[in-house]
Amino acid sequence: MGSNRIRLGMGEGVVASGPHVVSSTGIGSCVVVALYDARRKAGAMAHVMLPDSAALRASAGSYQCADTAINLLLAGLQYHGSLLQDLVAKIAGGARMFSTYDVGTNGIGSQNIRRIKDILQRNRIPLAGWDIDGQHGRSVDFDLASGKLIVKTLGTTDKVF
Amino acid sequence: MDRADPLSEEDLDYLVELFNIGAGNAATALNQLLTCQVDMRLPGVSVTTASLATDAVGDSGAPVTCLRMKMVGDLTGYMFFVVADDQNVKMAELAERSMLGPQGRSPEPERVSGILAEIGNILAGVYLTAIHDFCKLQVSHSVPVLAVDMLQALLDEAIAAQTEATQTVLLVTNEFAVDREHFRTYLLIFPTGDSINALVNSIKQARELYGFKQD
Numbered sequence: 001m002g003s004n005r006i007r008l009g010m011g012e013g014v015v016a017s018g019p020h021v022v023s024s025t026g027i028g029s030c031v032v033v034a035l036y037d038a039r040r041k042a043g044a045m046a047h048v049m050l051p052d053s054a055a056l057r058a059s060a061g062s063y064q065c066a067d068t069a070i071n072l073l074l075a076g077l078q079y080h081g082s083l084l085q086d087l088v089a090k091i092a093g094g095a096r097m098f099s100t101y102d103v104g105t106n107g108i109g110s111q112n113i114r115r116i117k118d119i120l121q122r123n124r125i126p127l128a129g130w131d132i133d134g135q136h137g138r139s140v141d142f143d144l145a146s147g148k149l150i151v152k153t154l155g156t157t158d159k160v161f
Numbered sequence: 162m163d164r165a166d167p168l169s170e171e172d173l174d175y176l177v178e179l180f181n182i183g184a185g186n187a188a189t190a191l192n193q194l195l196t197c198q199v200d201m202r203l204p205g206v207s208v209t210t211a212s213l214a215t216d217a218v219g220d221s222g223a224p225v226t227c228l229r230m231k232m233v234g235d236l237t238g239y240m241f242f243v244v245a246d247d248q249n250v251k252m253a254e255l256a257e258r259s260m261l262g263p264q265g266r267s268p269e270p271e272r273v274s275g276i277l278a279e280i281g282n283i284l285a286g287v288y289l290t291a292i293h294d295f296c297k298l299q300v301s302h303s304v305p306v307l308a309v310d311m312l313q314a315l316l317d318e319a320i321a322a323q324t325e326a327t328q329t330v331l332l333v334t335n336e337f338a339v340d341r342e343h344f345r346t347y348l349l350i351f352p353t354g355d356s357i358n359a360l361v362n363s364i365k366q367a368r369e370l371y372g373f374k375q376d
Contacts, residue, residue, distance in 0.1 A: 009212070010313070010317060010320060010321075025221060025222050025311065025313065026215075026221050026222070026311045026312065026313025026314045026317065027313075027314055027317070028310070028311075028313070028314030028315060028316070028317040028318060029317055029318040029321070030317045030321070049317065049320070049321040050321050064321075095314070097308050097310065097314060097315050097317075097318065098229050098306040098307075098308050098315075099306060099308075100306055107318075108318050108321060108322075109318075135308075136310060136314075137310040137311040137313075137314025137315065138314070139222065139311070154224055154310060154311065
């Protein structure tokens with residue numbers, strides 16, 4: 001039973017345990033949220049596109065929006081036996097890919113980050129690491145055996161946390 | 162705006178026809194910019210989804226040079242002019258050589274961006290002109306902004322903006338050759354909000370009125 005690479009596209013999420021690596025690539029203004037339970041070596045990850053499902057009628061129960069995504073991740077982990085107090089979060093993304101003058105810190109990337117931090121805080125889940133903002137795309141690998149998030153950006157060294 | 166019926170075969174033919182004319186104008190414009198003979202193939206045009214368009218452009222993890230322009234007017238949304246990273250320097254060298262004569266060294270990186278922005282500007286402009294002339298829609302585009310990165314990372318904001326209303330992306334593939342050097346560029350058109358309906362409805366109306374009669 002070897003380890004498995006699970007690939008997440010935009011707006012997708014997964015809950016898993018075991019020696020797997022969950023990967024997602026091409027992350028610009030989107031944010032990848034990873035939750036880890038070190039006790040059970042279980043994790044959940046979502047590739048979030050938008051901050052708020054209230055603005056989208058059809059996305060209830062989907063990983064596309066920060067609020068519904070985090071609900072799904074938490075529900076999934078708890079269903080399989082994780083306790084809320086054992087969970088930590090790691091996030092990556094929320095970049096501003098094109099420099100324009102009309103957006104400042106209110107681009108969709110920043111909105112996603114703010115919303116996700118807010119929701120994690122309300123659920124009392126500590127943020128154990130992050131690689132956010134900036135102007136470059138990212139790819140991430142979430143290693144469920146160790147709980148580490150490896151973040152790659154074109155032209156720089158990988159960040160691991 | 163009423164939800165438009167999906168594009169029929171004939172509607173699609175009309176769209177392809179108007180983009181073909183746009184391509185002809187693009188070839189002329191590029192001839193002038195590059196001051197040399199540009200041989201342009203008929204463009205490939207497809208009405209598709211963001212993920213299929215991204216796959217068509219190539220490896221989603223590889224870097225591309227991308228210009229983003231906003232569309233304003235009767236069509237709203239984004240247009241992206243995309244060149245695979247191994248081609249951008251070749252294209253800029255070509256433009257540089259044609260403008261200044263043989264140089265013997267590659268253009269500075271800032272020059273490359275500027276030249277690609279000009280080419281992207283021209284290509285976007287001729288297709289919007291074709292849409293205007295054949296669909297009677299008034300659309301203009303913003304000054305292009307350039308970035309080099311993974312294609313999906315560059316598109317994800319536009320994809321997210323489309324989530325609710327429509328998933329449609331128009332993909333125009335332009336292949337052209339200059340001095341036996343071959344280039345392939347892509348224009349991805351992401352209409353947002355109701356404007357996809359405006360485009361579809363105006364194509365249908367225009368085809369009724371002006372349609373290319375071929376039996």
